[in-house]
Amino acid sequence: MSLAELPPALGAENLTKKYGRRGRTALSGVNLAVPSGRVIGLVGPNGAGKSTLLHLACGLTEPSAGSLTVLGSRPAASASHLARVGFVAQNTPVYGSLTVAEHLRLGASMNPSWDPDLAKRRIGEAGLNPARKAGQLSGGQRAQLALTVAAAKRPELLIFDEPAAALDPLARQGFLRNLLEFVRELGASAVLSSHLLGDIEQVCDYLIVLCDARVQVAGDTRDLLAEHARLVAPRAEFDRLPAGVEMISAEHRGPHGSAIVRARGLSAPPPYRVEPVSLEELVLGYMTRAAGAPLAGAGAGEGSR
Numbered sequence: 001m002s003l004a005e006l007p008p009a010l011g012a013e014n015l016t017k018k019y020g021r022r023g024r025t026a027l028s029g030v031n032l033a034v035p036s037g038r039v040i041g042l043v044g045p046n047g048a049g050k051s052t053l054l055h056l057a058c059g060l061t062e063p064s065a066g067s068l069t070v071l072g073s074r075p076a077a078s079a080s081h082l083a084r085v086g087f088v089a090q091n092t093p094v095y096g097s098l099t100v101a102e103h104l105r106l107g108a109s110m111n112p113s114w115d116p117d118l119a120k121r122r123i124g125e126a127g128l129n130p131a132r133k134a135g136q137l138s139g140g141q142r143a144q145l146a147l148t149v150a151a152a153k154r155p156e157l158l159i160f161d162e163p164a165a166a167l168d169p170l171a172r173q174g175f176l177r178n179l180l181e182f183v184r185e186l187g188a189s190a191v192l193s194s195h196l197l198g199d200i201e202q203v204c205d206y207l208i209v210l211c212d213a214r215v216q217v218a219g220d221t222r223d224l225l226a227e228h229a230r231l232v233a234p235r236a237e238f239d240r241l242p243a244g245v246e247m248i249s250a251e252h253r254g255p256h257g258s259a260i261v262r263a264r265g266l267s268a269p270p271p272y273r274v275e276p277v278s279l280e281e282l283v284l285g286y287m288t289r290a291a292g293a294p295l296a297g298a299g300a301g302e303g304s305r
């Protein structure tokens, strides 16, 4: 079956999650259709709902309303469906009193699809001593162990909640490289939440920006980058933007105006100048908009934003 024929890796319709009867709404009316075979970056500020979405995808918690599918089925619908999803929780937890080898034995006993050769090879490549207790490993080594255990069950979808947050830049680099190698070797999809936009830019080909319980934008990173630009012009020009241009966020200094905008094939005439944006700028633009920063289009006479 080709990738295009596979059900979405993640599909959500009006997905809503509230904690407790009067609790905070962690997700509100989320709609998603993320194709299989992608490395998906899930980004957003603290408390945006990222972990909640990942926990829902793993079946660790239930939606309050709406629906979510993972690889075409309800999350954790059966033991066989559980085996198709690998989850590495925040801080890559491992059992401190168990050795590396014992982690692999435990993984083998719990997962019918366990691939002992893959696990052994990856442990060797990561330079982990099988006899070492996990509690004695460094953060980077623990992350490699958790990644190996999740991947050796040969899942079709790997889910990571801020997997590399505690790692130094070199360890992070190694971790992300391994993650990509696993994804390629398994032919799997992966979703990872992270605050590290550089990491997301480096490894992800699909982006979901989640702010304040809602999806702000989602899509192929290449398409999103092609559809967004920085528009530069004298500030007064932002009072009325060219047709078809959606303002995402603006940053004006004195008489100079600059804004992240969305428009397909934007070619604004002078005095506008159109510049490409990085993924980081795009994400920050949506985060700024969701945080309620006023837009330049609302009136160029306002103060610097």
Ligand SMILES: Nc1ncnc2c1ncn2[C@@H]1O[C@H](COP(=O)(O)OP(=O)(O)OP(=O)(O)O)[C@@H](O)[C@H]1O
Residues within 6 Å of the ligand: 019, 020, 023, 024, 025, 026, 044, 045, 046, 047, 048, 049, 050, 051, 052, 053
């Ligand atoms: N078990 C829970 N009980 C009550 N509220 C919760 C629970 N888990 C999360 N929340 C709330 O739901 C909202 C979303 O939290 P979530 O952990 O999903 O955000 P996040 O985007 O992963 O944040 P961070 O980047 O800080 O990890 C927050 O307001 C949080 O306080």
